[in-house]
Amino acid sequence: MSNPTSLFQQLRKTKQKAMRYSFHQDNYRFYSHSRIIPTGIQVKCTPALGTLSGPLQQKWNQLLYGPQVLSHPPEVNQVELSQDLTQYYRRIRLREVFLDEPASEPEPFRKKSSWVPPKNRVPAMETYVQVVSSQVNNSANSPHRTHDNLPREERQALKSLRTRTDIIIKPADKGSAVVVMDRQKYIDETMKHLNNRTNYALVDSDPTDSFSQQIQTTLDDMHARDELTDKAHAFLSPTDSKAARFDLLPKIHKPGNPGRPIVSGNGSPTENISLYVDHFIKPLVSQTPSYIHDTPDFLRKLEAIKDQIPSTAIIDTCACVIPVY
Known part of the structure; x- marks a missing residue:
C-alpha cells in the first residue's frame, strides 16, 4: 500500500x-x-x-x-426542505398503496396526478415518517453552521x-x-438574429393567448370526434402558457464567436403537442433511407458502399437539426 x-x-x-x-x-x-x-x-x-x-x-x-x-448553500432553505419531505412521504405512501397492483403500461399522455394517499394505513411507515421528520427538523434547527464546501474567498x-x-x-x-x-455584445448578437425579417417578424403584442385559444378549439373538436382520449385532451390543453424564450449559445470554435439561436418552448402553448407528435413519428424516423443512428452507424454505411465511391471523391458531411413542428 x-x-x-x-x-x-x-x-x-x-x-x-x-x-x-x-x-x-x-x-x-x-x-x-x-x-x-x-x-x-x-x-x-x-x-x-x-x-x-x-x-x-x-x-x-x-x-x-x-x-x-x-x-x-450557506444555510438551509426551510421552505424547500419542507416541500421535498412532503413529496418524499407522498412517494413512499403511493408505493405502499399500489404495491399489490398488477403492473400495467400507463397512458403516455396524461397530467400528473396530485392525489395524496391517506395516512395511517401502515403504522410502521408512519412511525418512520415521524422519526425522519424529527431528525431533519432537529438538524435544520441546529445552532451549528452548515458546512460550506467552498473556501471563503471562492464564496x-x-x-x-x-x-x-x-x-x-x-x-x-x-x-x-x-x-x-460582454453583455452589450451579447445583446447586439441577439438583435442581429431578431432583426432578420426573413426568419423573424415583429408583432405589436404577445400572441400567446390567441394561439392558446386556437389550439384549445382544435383540441376540443378532436375530443368531440373521439380522436383524443379524456386524459390526452387534458394533457394537450394549454394552461398558463407563456411565450417561448430566445437565447444564444456562443460558437467559440468559429471566428468572431457568432451565437447559435436557441428557442426554448418550455411552458409554451405547443410544448405538450410537440411531445405528442414526437411520440408517434419517432418510430418512423429510423425507417427512412437517410436515417443515421450515430457515428458508428455512419461508418458502417460507408464501409458497405466503399466499392461504389470513386478514389478521387472527397467525403464531407453536413449535419444539422431542422425543426419540423
Missing part, C-alpha cells in the same frame, strides 16, 4: 504543473488526501471582452470547478460574479467550455 503522504506530494506536483495552464481542461483542485475534483472546464472570452485580466481573472482562478460541481468571488451586470456567462455551443461575454 502506498504512503498517503507520498501520494499527496505527487498530487501537489500534478496540481502545480496543471495550474501553469490556468484554463486548460486538465486543471485540478486538491483539498485533502482523498478528495480530488477534476474541473473539466475551459474558460473563454469573446473578442469584445478581451482576455481575462485583473479582478475578473482572479475570480475565475478561484472558481475552476466547472458547472458540474455544486456548492453547498465571495461567486457572489461578486453573480452581481456583475456588464458580463454574460454562458455555456459554449460545443464542448464543456464556459464563455464570458
Whole structure:
C-alpha cells in the first residue's frame, strides 16, 4: 500500500504543473488526501471582452470547478426542505398503496396526478415518517453552521460574479467550455438574429393567448370526434402558457464567436403537442433511407458502399437539426 503522504506530494506536483495552464481542461483542485475534483472546464472570452485580466481573472482562478460541481448553500432553505419531505412521504405512501397492483403500461399522455394517499394505513411507515421528520427538523434547527464546501474567498468571488451586470456567462455551443461575454455584445448578437425579417417578424403584442385559444378549439373538436382520449385532451390543453424564450449559445470554435439561436418552448402553448407528435413519428424516423443512428452507424454505411465511391471523391458531411413542428 502506498504512503498517503507520498501520494499527496505527487498530487501537489500534478496540481502545480496543471495550474501553469490556468484554463486548460486538465486543471485540478486538491483539498485533502482523498478528495480530488477534476474541473473539466475551459474558460473563454469573446473578442469584445478581451482576455481575462485583473479582478475578473482572479475570480475565475478561484472558481475552476466547472458547472458540474455544486456548492453547498450557506444555510438551509426551510421552505424547500419542507416541500421535498412532503413529496418524499407522498412517494413512499403511493408505493405502499399500489404495491399489490398488477403492473400495467400507463397512458403516455396524461397530467400528473396530485392525489395524496391517506395516512395511517401502515403504522410502521408512519412511525418512520415521524422519526425522519424529527431528525431533519432537529438538524435544520441546529445552532451549528452548515458546512460550506467552498473556501471563503471562492464564496465571495461567486457572489461578486453573480452581481456583475456588464458580463454574460454562458455555456459554449460545443464542448464543456464556459464563455464570458460582454453583455452589450451579447445583446447586439441577439438583435442581429431578431432583426432578420426573413426568419423573424415583429408583432405589436404577445400572441400567446390567441394561439392558446386556437389550439384549445382544435383540441376540443378532436375530443368531440373521439380522436383524443379524456386524459390526452387534458394533457394537450394549454394552461398558463407563456411565450417561448430566445437565447444564444456562443460558437467559440468559429471566428468572431457568432451565437447559435436557441428557442426554448418550455411552458409554451405547443410544448405538450410537440411531445405528442414526437411520440408517434419517432418510430418512423429510423425507417427512412437517410436515417443515421450515430457515428458508428455512419461508418458502417460507408464501409458497405466503399466499392461504389470513386478514389478521387472527397467525403464531407453536413449535419444539422431542422425543426419540423
